[in-house]
Amino acid sequence: MFREHAASMQSRPSSEAEQLIVRLLKRTMPFQVISEGMLQSVAAVSRPFSYRAGEVIYRAGDKADDVYVVVSGAVDHLLSDTPTTVERNRVMHSGDVFGWAAVLGQDKRVRLATATCVETAEVIRINGAALIERLNDDPATAKVVMSRFATMITREFGAPAAAAQIVAPNRTVSDAPAAVPRPRGHATGLALTLYRISRWLRSPKPFLMLLGFALFLGFWYLSVQVWKLPRFREMPGLTTVFHEWFSKNPTYGLSFYTPEYYQDIWVSVRRVGIAFFLATALGVPLGLFLGWSRTFREYVFPVFEMLRPIPVLAWVPLAILMFSGSETPVIFLTFLASFFATALNTMLGVESIDESYTRAADCLGASKMQVFRHVIVPGAMPYIFTGLQISVGVAWFSLVAAEMVSGQFGLGYVINTSYTMVRYPTIGIGMITLGAVGYVTSALVRIVGDSMMQWRVRELALGGR
Amino acid sequence: MSTVVKAAGTPTSAKAQAGEIVVSSVGKSYGEGQFVKEVVKDCSFTIERGKLTVMIGPSGCGKSTLIRLLAGFEKPTSGSIKINGKPVTGPGKDRLVLFQESALFPWMTTYDNIMYGPRARGEDTKEARSLAEMLLDKVGLRAFRKKYPTQLSGGMQRRAELARAMINNPEVMILDEPFRGLDAMSKELMWEYYSRLYEESGRTNFFITTDIDEAIFLADRLLIMTNVPTQVRAVVEIDIPRPRDLVSLVDDDRANEVKMEALSLLHEEAMKSFAGGSKAAADFIEAYSKRLRTKKE
Ligand SMILES: Nc1ncnc2c1ncn2[C@@H]1O[C@H](COP(=O)(O)OP(=O)(O)OP(=O)(O)O)[C@@H](O)[C@H]1O
């Protein structure tokens, strides 16, 4: 099915316009260096057209009448339905020619691709049949022009220039057609965070979030205190927990107004902090070496993979045997899962680095050590920080497990003792506090990550706009 | 080792640089047993020192494979490659290779990317820095020196990559389709700049392309490659005097003669690839030759 385009079709070109067409044709590959007479003859069967951004010039399956020469702007050419080729996308700019199906034999004049205008484009449309007719007046020139068409088509269908564009996942953003950036102020991690917050506030998300919380709290309140559902009857009710939490004189001795509350938070944060610091200090280098040195990995990785799935609780006896006191075993247990998460993600980060980066560094004369410092470390950074976010999460997870089993003070300890001592509202206070503190630490890691990876900050900020 | 200082500044004195590459009956296959794919077959050619040799061949014929062999990242299955008489055993500082898929480091700004080579070699000198400034101007990226690659358009990234390669002054410079993906205008500017740079430095250059105009504008000699498994199909000496001028080249008889010759060879090779290639393209060729035949009768 062929659509006649409504796009500002212009009247038959005057001879001046024809001269312009001739000049433009000269700049294209198939019509270079051919005689002026022939060009004029071709120009006579050409019409200038313009398309707006977003307009579809033709679709795969349409009847092909015209060959197109791009004068200005950009046209996206998506080749998708030939069985022997992969889907391939090319953007045509000034001087490029597309739509050559129009010069094929009568029965083959069908579009194989879809052409869409991406940037207001001016094109010259040359009627395919008329072009062949004109060219046939001069077989020698016809041969030249046709062989150039052939070369172009080969380029399009042959082994992929586009394959070179197939990108490793960590490069997707850089290979997306980047918008020409407007010069902007210095985007810091903080600026990005603020930007994210302001964008978040303007979106429907805060509303949804409040609604989510309201539903959750409402369900809590109703199920425990109003409906008194069978399984929920023993649970501390919403109002009980909040009343206790905000009470200057709490029944069970824990609220915003008691120093014990802050001491418990502090103890837990400190344990997580130490464990997280150690896990990072040891896990990142281990991960880097695991990813970097094949030999090292052969030695270490199997052991690593065997230890990794062991749950924290299974480590408890060993931890207590190994370390004296109650503090060190808790920190050790908190450290473990974090360490594995960090090391593993760092290793994956190194593996994710595209070989072209290390090759480029090699070629530019970097030593092995320099490749490590300048390519491996920064290249793995995005994964490292993903790993660190997971790591804080599992640190809190293990901390509570450890505090419940051994240890004194801390939020996990509070939750556990509140249960044994039948101070049910305090369980609620402990859990909500844990959630909030955990969220804050994870957000902190993200902010630090953003500020250490300016290049990603920019990348993401650019993508978000 | 030559220093960065000389890269663009000193004209004739550098002419006598070393850097002859001899490729003799090189073969390269991938895979094993019944899955073996021969990409390069009994391929021999010489890249003469101080000359700009351009290789052109159909897409997918094995050009980039040859580059990886020259760079030393892969070893030939048979035959040998020698630089200055010494066999290539691995990547070396005597060659600078700009791979087709080589990329800017996303974690460095444009300027840091360009300065990477000199810094890695401990040559972060005043000269290197001023050369970097000059290159930034040449490739039109001065305003973008502090931007990260993701903030540049595709063409800008390409130009930055080029500057990163050109700041170094190796004996041999090997470039795999460096201007691929640039728009017509900046492509022509880059041709002019690159050929000027070559004329000034006189170092050995090996340049891969699929663009015949680019090849003719740049080359001292042109290697036309066969389809896969690739070999040298023809060597064309392009004896058009330098410095060349794009505009006058359009009407230069010798240039057009070479162009026709090269195009017809390339066309033949391209036709061969249709057997296993695209049906649509094969149809096209068939229709086209039929039309020519009827015309002649
Ligand atoms: N590592 C590999 N394993 C198997 N086959 C390969 C490998 N590398 C390349 N090939 C094959 O070798 C052929 C030539 O590839 P190469 O990239 O050298 O072509 P090219 O001439 O550079 O093409 P282009 O002009 O599109 O860049 C292709 O058919 C490709 O499939």
Ligand SMILES: [Mg+2]
């Ligand atoms: Mg290639």
